Amino acid sequence: MSGSTRAPDVDGRSAGDEPSVRPSLDERLLAEAVRALERDGGEPLVERNANQAAVQSRADFESRITIRARHLSSAPELERGLERLRSGTAWTVAFVLVLAFVLGAGAARAASVPVDGSRVNFYWVLGGVLGVQTLLLLSWTAGAVLWGIRRREEGGGSPMLVSLGGLVVTVSRWVTQKAGAGGPNRAVAEAAGRVLGTGRIGFWTFSSVTHAVWLVFNLGALALILLLLSARQYDFVWETTILDERHYVVMTEALSAPVGMVGFAVPTAADIAESQWTGASVPTRAPAGNEPTEGRSQRWASLLVASILLYGAGPRLLLLGASLAMRRRACRTFRLDTTLPEYERLRADLMPASRPLGVVDPDEGDVAPAGQVSTVGTPRSTGPPAIVGLEIARPGSGWPPALDGAGLQNLGIIESREDRARVLHALGSAETEPGPLVIVCELSTTPDRGIARTLEALRGTVTTSPLLLLTAGQALRERGYEAGQVERRLESWREVAVQAGVDGASILAVDLDHLTDAAAARLAERLEEGTNAGEVSGRDLEAAFAVIERHAAKWEARDGPLAERRTESNQLALHRDIASLYRTKARPANPLFLLAPKGSRPALADVKSGVDRFMGLLPPRLRAKPRWLAAGAVAGAVGCLATSALLSPVALAALPTWAGIGAVLAAALQRPDVEADPSTVLGGSGDLADMVRPAALFAVVLELQGRDEASITRVLDGTFAEGVPDLEASMPDARAVANWLDHVRHRFDLALIREERA
């Protein structure tokens, strides 16, 4: 693998404004070590400050990788590992070089053993020193050429040349690994092996070591030969059995020619001819005295030394220089392969593709609260049910949906502003009020504020809650919505509808496209029911008042101090009985008291808002009287608890403490004494009236449920605030209570008739 040739597109341009310094090889090596470490660990080391440093550099991706590596907390350890590896390699190479020197000397010594007395075979010495290495040099050259060709052709992998250098580096690696095992060391070894041992750098590293070793080998040989030549007398000869002497002359002359050119003394043709040794103890040619022989030996020695220098050390020196130069170049051009998965996965952190700009236009609280739903002032008589679609596609079963038994008045489908105006006008100007108004919406539509606004407007045209049909649930499921998601969508719709004033119980999920007979019948029945809802027939006030009388009699019958008999829980029990009365006929619960979601325990906040809402209903005339104000607060608080408890029996066990309720009541009444003792408003005064008043208020409000709040206030005003003084008086016993309740009922009927007439 060679980082520089792969994926050139990844070599990013410098992103910063100022030219960044390219990372050094050591830094890249460190990055590779980190990569090996992370690869072994299976996941990247996450260190915020390292990433930060990298991002802040504004350099290209590769530089950022190296900067991150440098800033990791494990970097020092890896660097030490690299240092150890480096010195280990250096020591090994040094040792091998010394060894090579010794071997070179040894080879020279072995080759220069005199054949006879002082005679030494020149070619034997030369071959012993240069022979093997020359062959290896040739093979290295061939290998290098082949490697170059393959690299060019394949562009990728580089087969390692099995060379002396490779062997040396492998040994050094092995030695260093033995020195220290464990994650970081392994990572370092792998990184070094990958960066320095493969590709171009690897090739030129091994080749440098190879040539250095052989260079030192030659130097060793040379040193020994010089030593021998200076300390001993040698006669250089040559001998042959089958070759013609002319060959030797030619060979020697060919060998001497370059040497002579460099300036060394070389044997003359006569010297060569005279140096042949035929095995006899005396040279064939007559010795021409010592002088010429000595000169000849020196010339031969000069040729020998020069040959080792020129043919042995020379090429190795050149190749060593070239290899080192090439290695330096390879090191300089080495790039991390940033397409490696371990690097690529860092990209998101180091070279983010985006940068958050944050919130530019923050949400400043909720959208404007929905305006109070104002119903038309004049009550009209109830006509047939009417149906209107809101942003729906015409159902497959036809529009309007065919519902047996319910003659539906078709108001069409609202989509545009014009449709909306048309329907609202039609509803507002009609003689009768639809009983009820049926609004059809699709579950696949997201309930938005535009829809909420239209719902509110539609709600405002009628006095009773419209019936909201949510259709097309199947279409939603076909979009891949799962049960939970459909449920959530239903919940969003419910929220929007209740906000718009639609009664929670009047929201039905019915798929008009897939309407079964049973479902259609149920729906028709529901419409029928809706038409009757406005009538007074289902009146429970008498029953409720009977409950109050019964409770009052029970309290009176008990012995003991009054404060103990008329406890808060008694009050709660009374309110619960009243509330259950209004639940048994499957009437919609009064939205005033639908405060706590089903199953949850009512919190004090719920109680407080119950009190606030109930007190909001009280007409000014009642509010002016402290007893009635207290009764209103108690009815709100206890009524809220009673309905909640009714909804979820579990919640009964977890009612908020009365002390807390006392605080709520105290705040509502602005009477600090209540906080200390809630019973001051709960019959603590010793008067049954203080307990009956809230119950009666509660019952009347429940009786009036479904009307708008202004209407309820008016009826309350007419019932409790007018004229009869004895309503203010105390009620000492159950008989007085019954009497009082009779009065109230009478007033209530009158007020109701007056309200209907108005």
Added chain:
Amino acid sequence: MSPPRLTVAVVGHTNTGKTSLLRTLLRDASFGEVSDQPATTRDVRGTVLLVDGQPLVELYDTPGLEDSIGLLEHLESLRITQREDPVQIVERFLASPEAGSRGRFAQEAKAVRQLLRSDVGLYVIDARDRPLPKHRDELAVLSMCARPIVPVLNFIAKPGANTSSWREQLSRLNLHATAEFDTVVVDEHSEQRLFEKMQTLLDDFRPTLDALIADRRIQRERLIASSARLIGDLLIDAAAATLTVPTDDERQAREAMERLRSLIRRREQQCVEALLELHRFHPEDCDPDALPLEDGSWGLDLFSPDAMMKFGVRTSSGAAAGATVGAIVDLSLLGASLGAGTATGAAIGAALSAGHSHGRRLLDRLRGQTELRCDTATLTLLEARQIDLVRALLTRGHAAQEPLRLDGTAETGSSSRHGTLGLSGSLARARAQPNWSSVTREASLATGSGTPGLSPFALSGREAALDALVEVIRPRIQEPHTASAHRRRS
């Protein structure tokens, strides 16, 4: 000279996937908040796309338009003269209390204000919705801002998309440069086409978008290259994985086989995790069952005949995988051991065979040892599964929240092709090099034998084989999705 910075406002009706669009464009599943409810995004949030660290495109997510009918009505009421410049009306609206923080149109005002600050608006449409008058009013409001608008049809890959009727409606409103961009299922070119659509309306920003398109292409190439490398690495590790067992010990051989299997399984799991991380899908970002993996690992065991059938891998003879593989085990061990090989194989559907290195095998036999390796069918299955996963990840938008299921995909039935890859060059070479496999290297390291790391020689060879393998895998990931990688909803 850097290209000019482009500012884009992402607008649209509520719950159409504006934030999802941004998530997918940013490849960041943690941007903003996404839910199937109206008004999930309530503020304007911006982010800037960087190319080579240089900010190029600013994207702003805006709250959805909800009451466009009311808003248009309101805007019309603010009109003073008949021929007034619409932008003036919009500015008058933005200055009015209705647009204030608690105003009736506070949300809409945020979107409109941001559009006025931007160079272009991307109008996101849920293609499953019917085109309604409220959408027309929305576009009417947006067009009053006098900014080019590119409608973006989202969720086109879902059932019930009304793509053509939307296109027709938009053409009637003179919006012709409509882009189709599904934030959940992203194909290779849809993003590029979206940027090109923007280019047609924004001549000044042509270089910006060109740079972005080029960058996106490079990113994708990088991603594929890295994925291919991870897969190649896995395959070499699996192919080279070798365990040596005494020839005549059947019990040990069976134990070793099970061990090898669990090693390979674990290695595949590593690869899956690495792929998920590479593609920036983190378990915390998506539902745990939102990928074809159960608890982040493949539901179907690698060594089950079902897995092979599903991915269309046929074992050598084409008969039931288990039995055949068992027979191979028996044959390849020269019938010397594992007399019950066929039975064992059939029972577990195993896939192990002896390697190709005859010299080593001879040596092992002399030492009374046998080697266990993964067989070709297993390698083929490994490859098919990872390629399948990568393809699914490449087309999965970072806004996707629902489960993605893969059918057996890559090359159903064309086992010949798998066969050639399974034993071709690199893997065949890997088989003869047990030390190339990190799987068994680490296993032997744990027991104290073996050497850590690879020698530079082995490393070079492995790298060369891996490079060659990556070149084979890369085009297979990029292959067009013909009859493969179906996404199906349950």
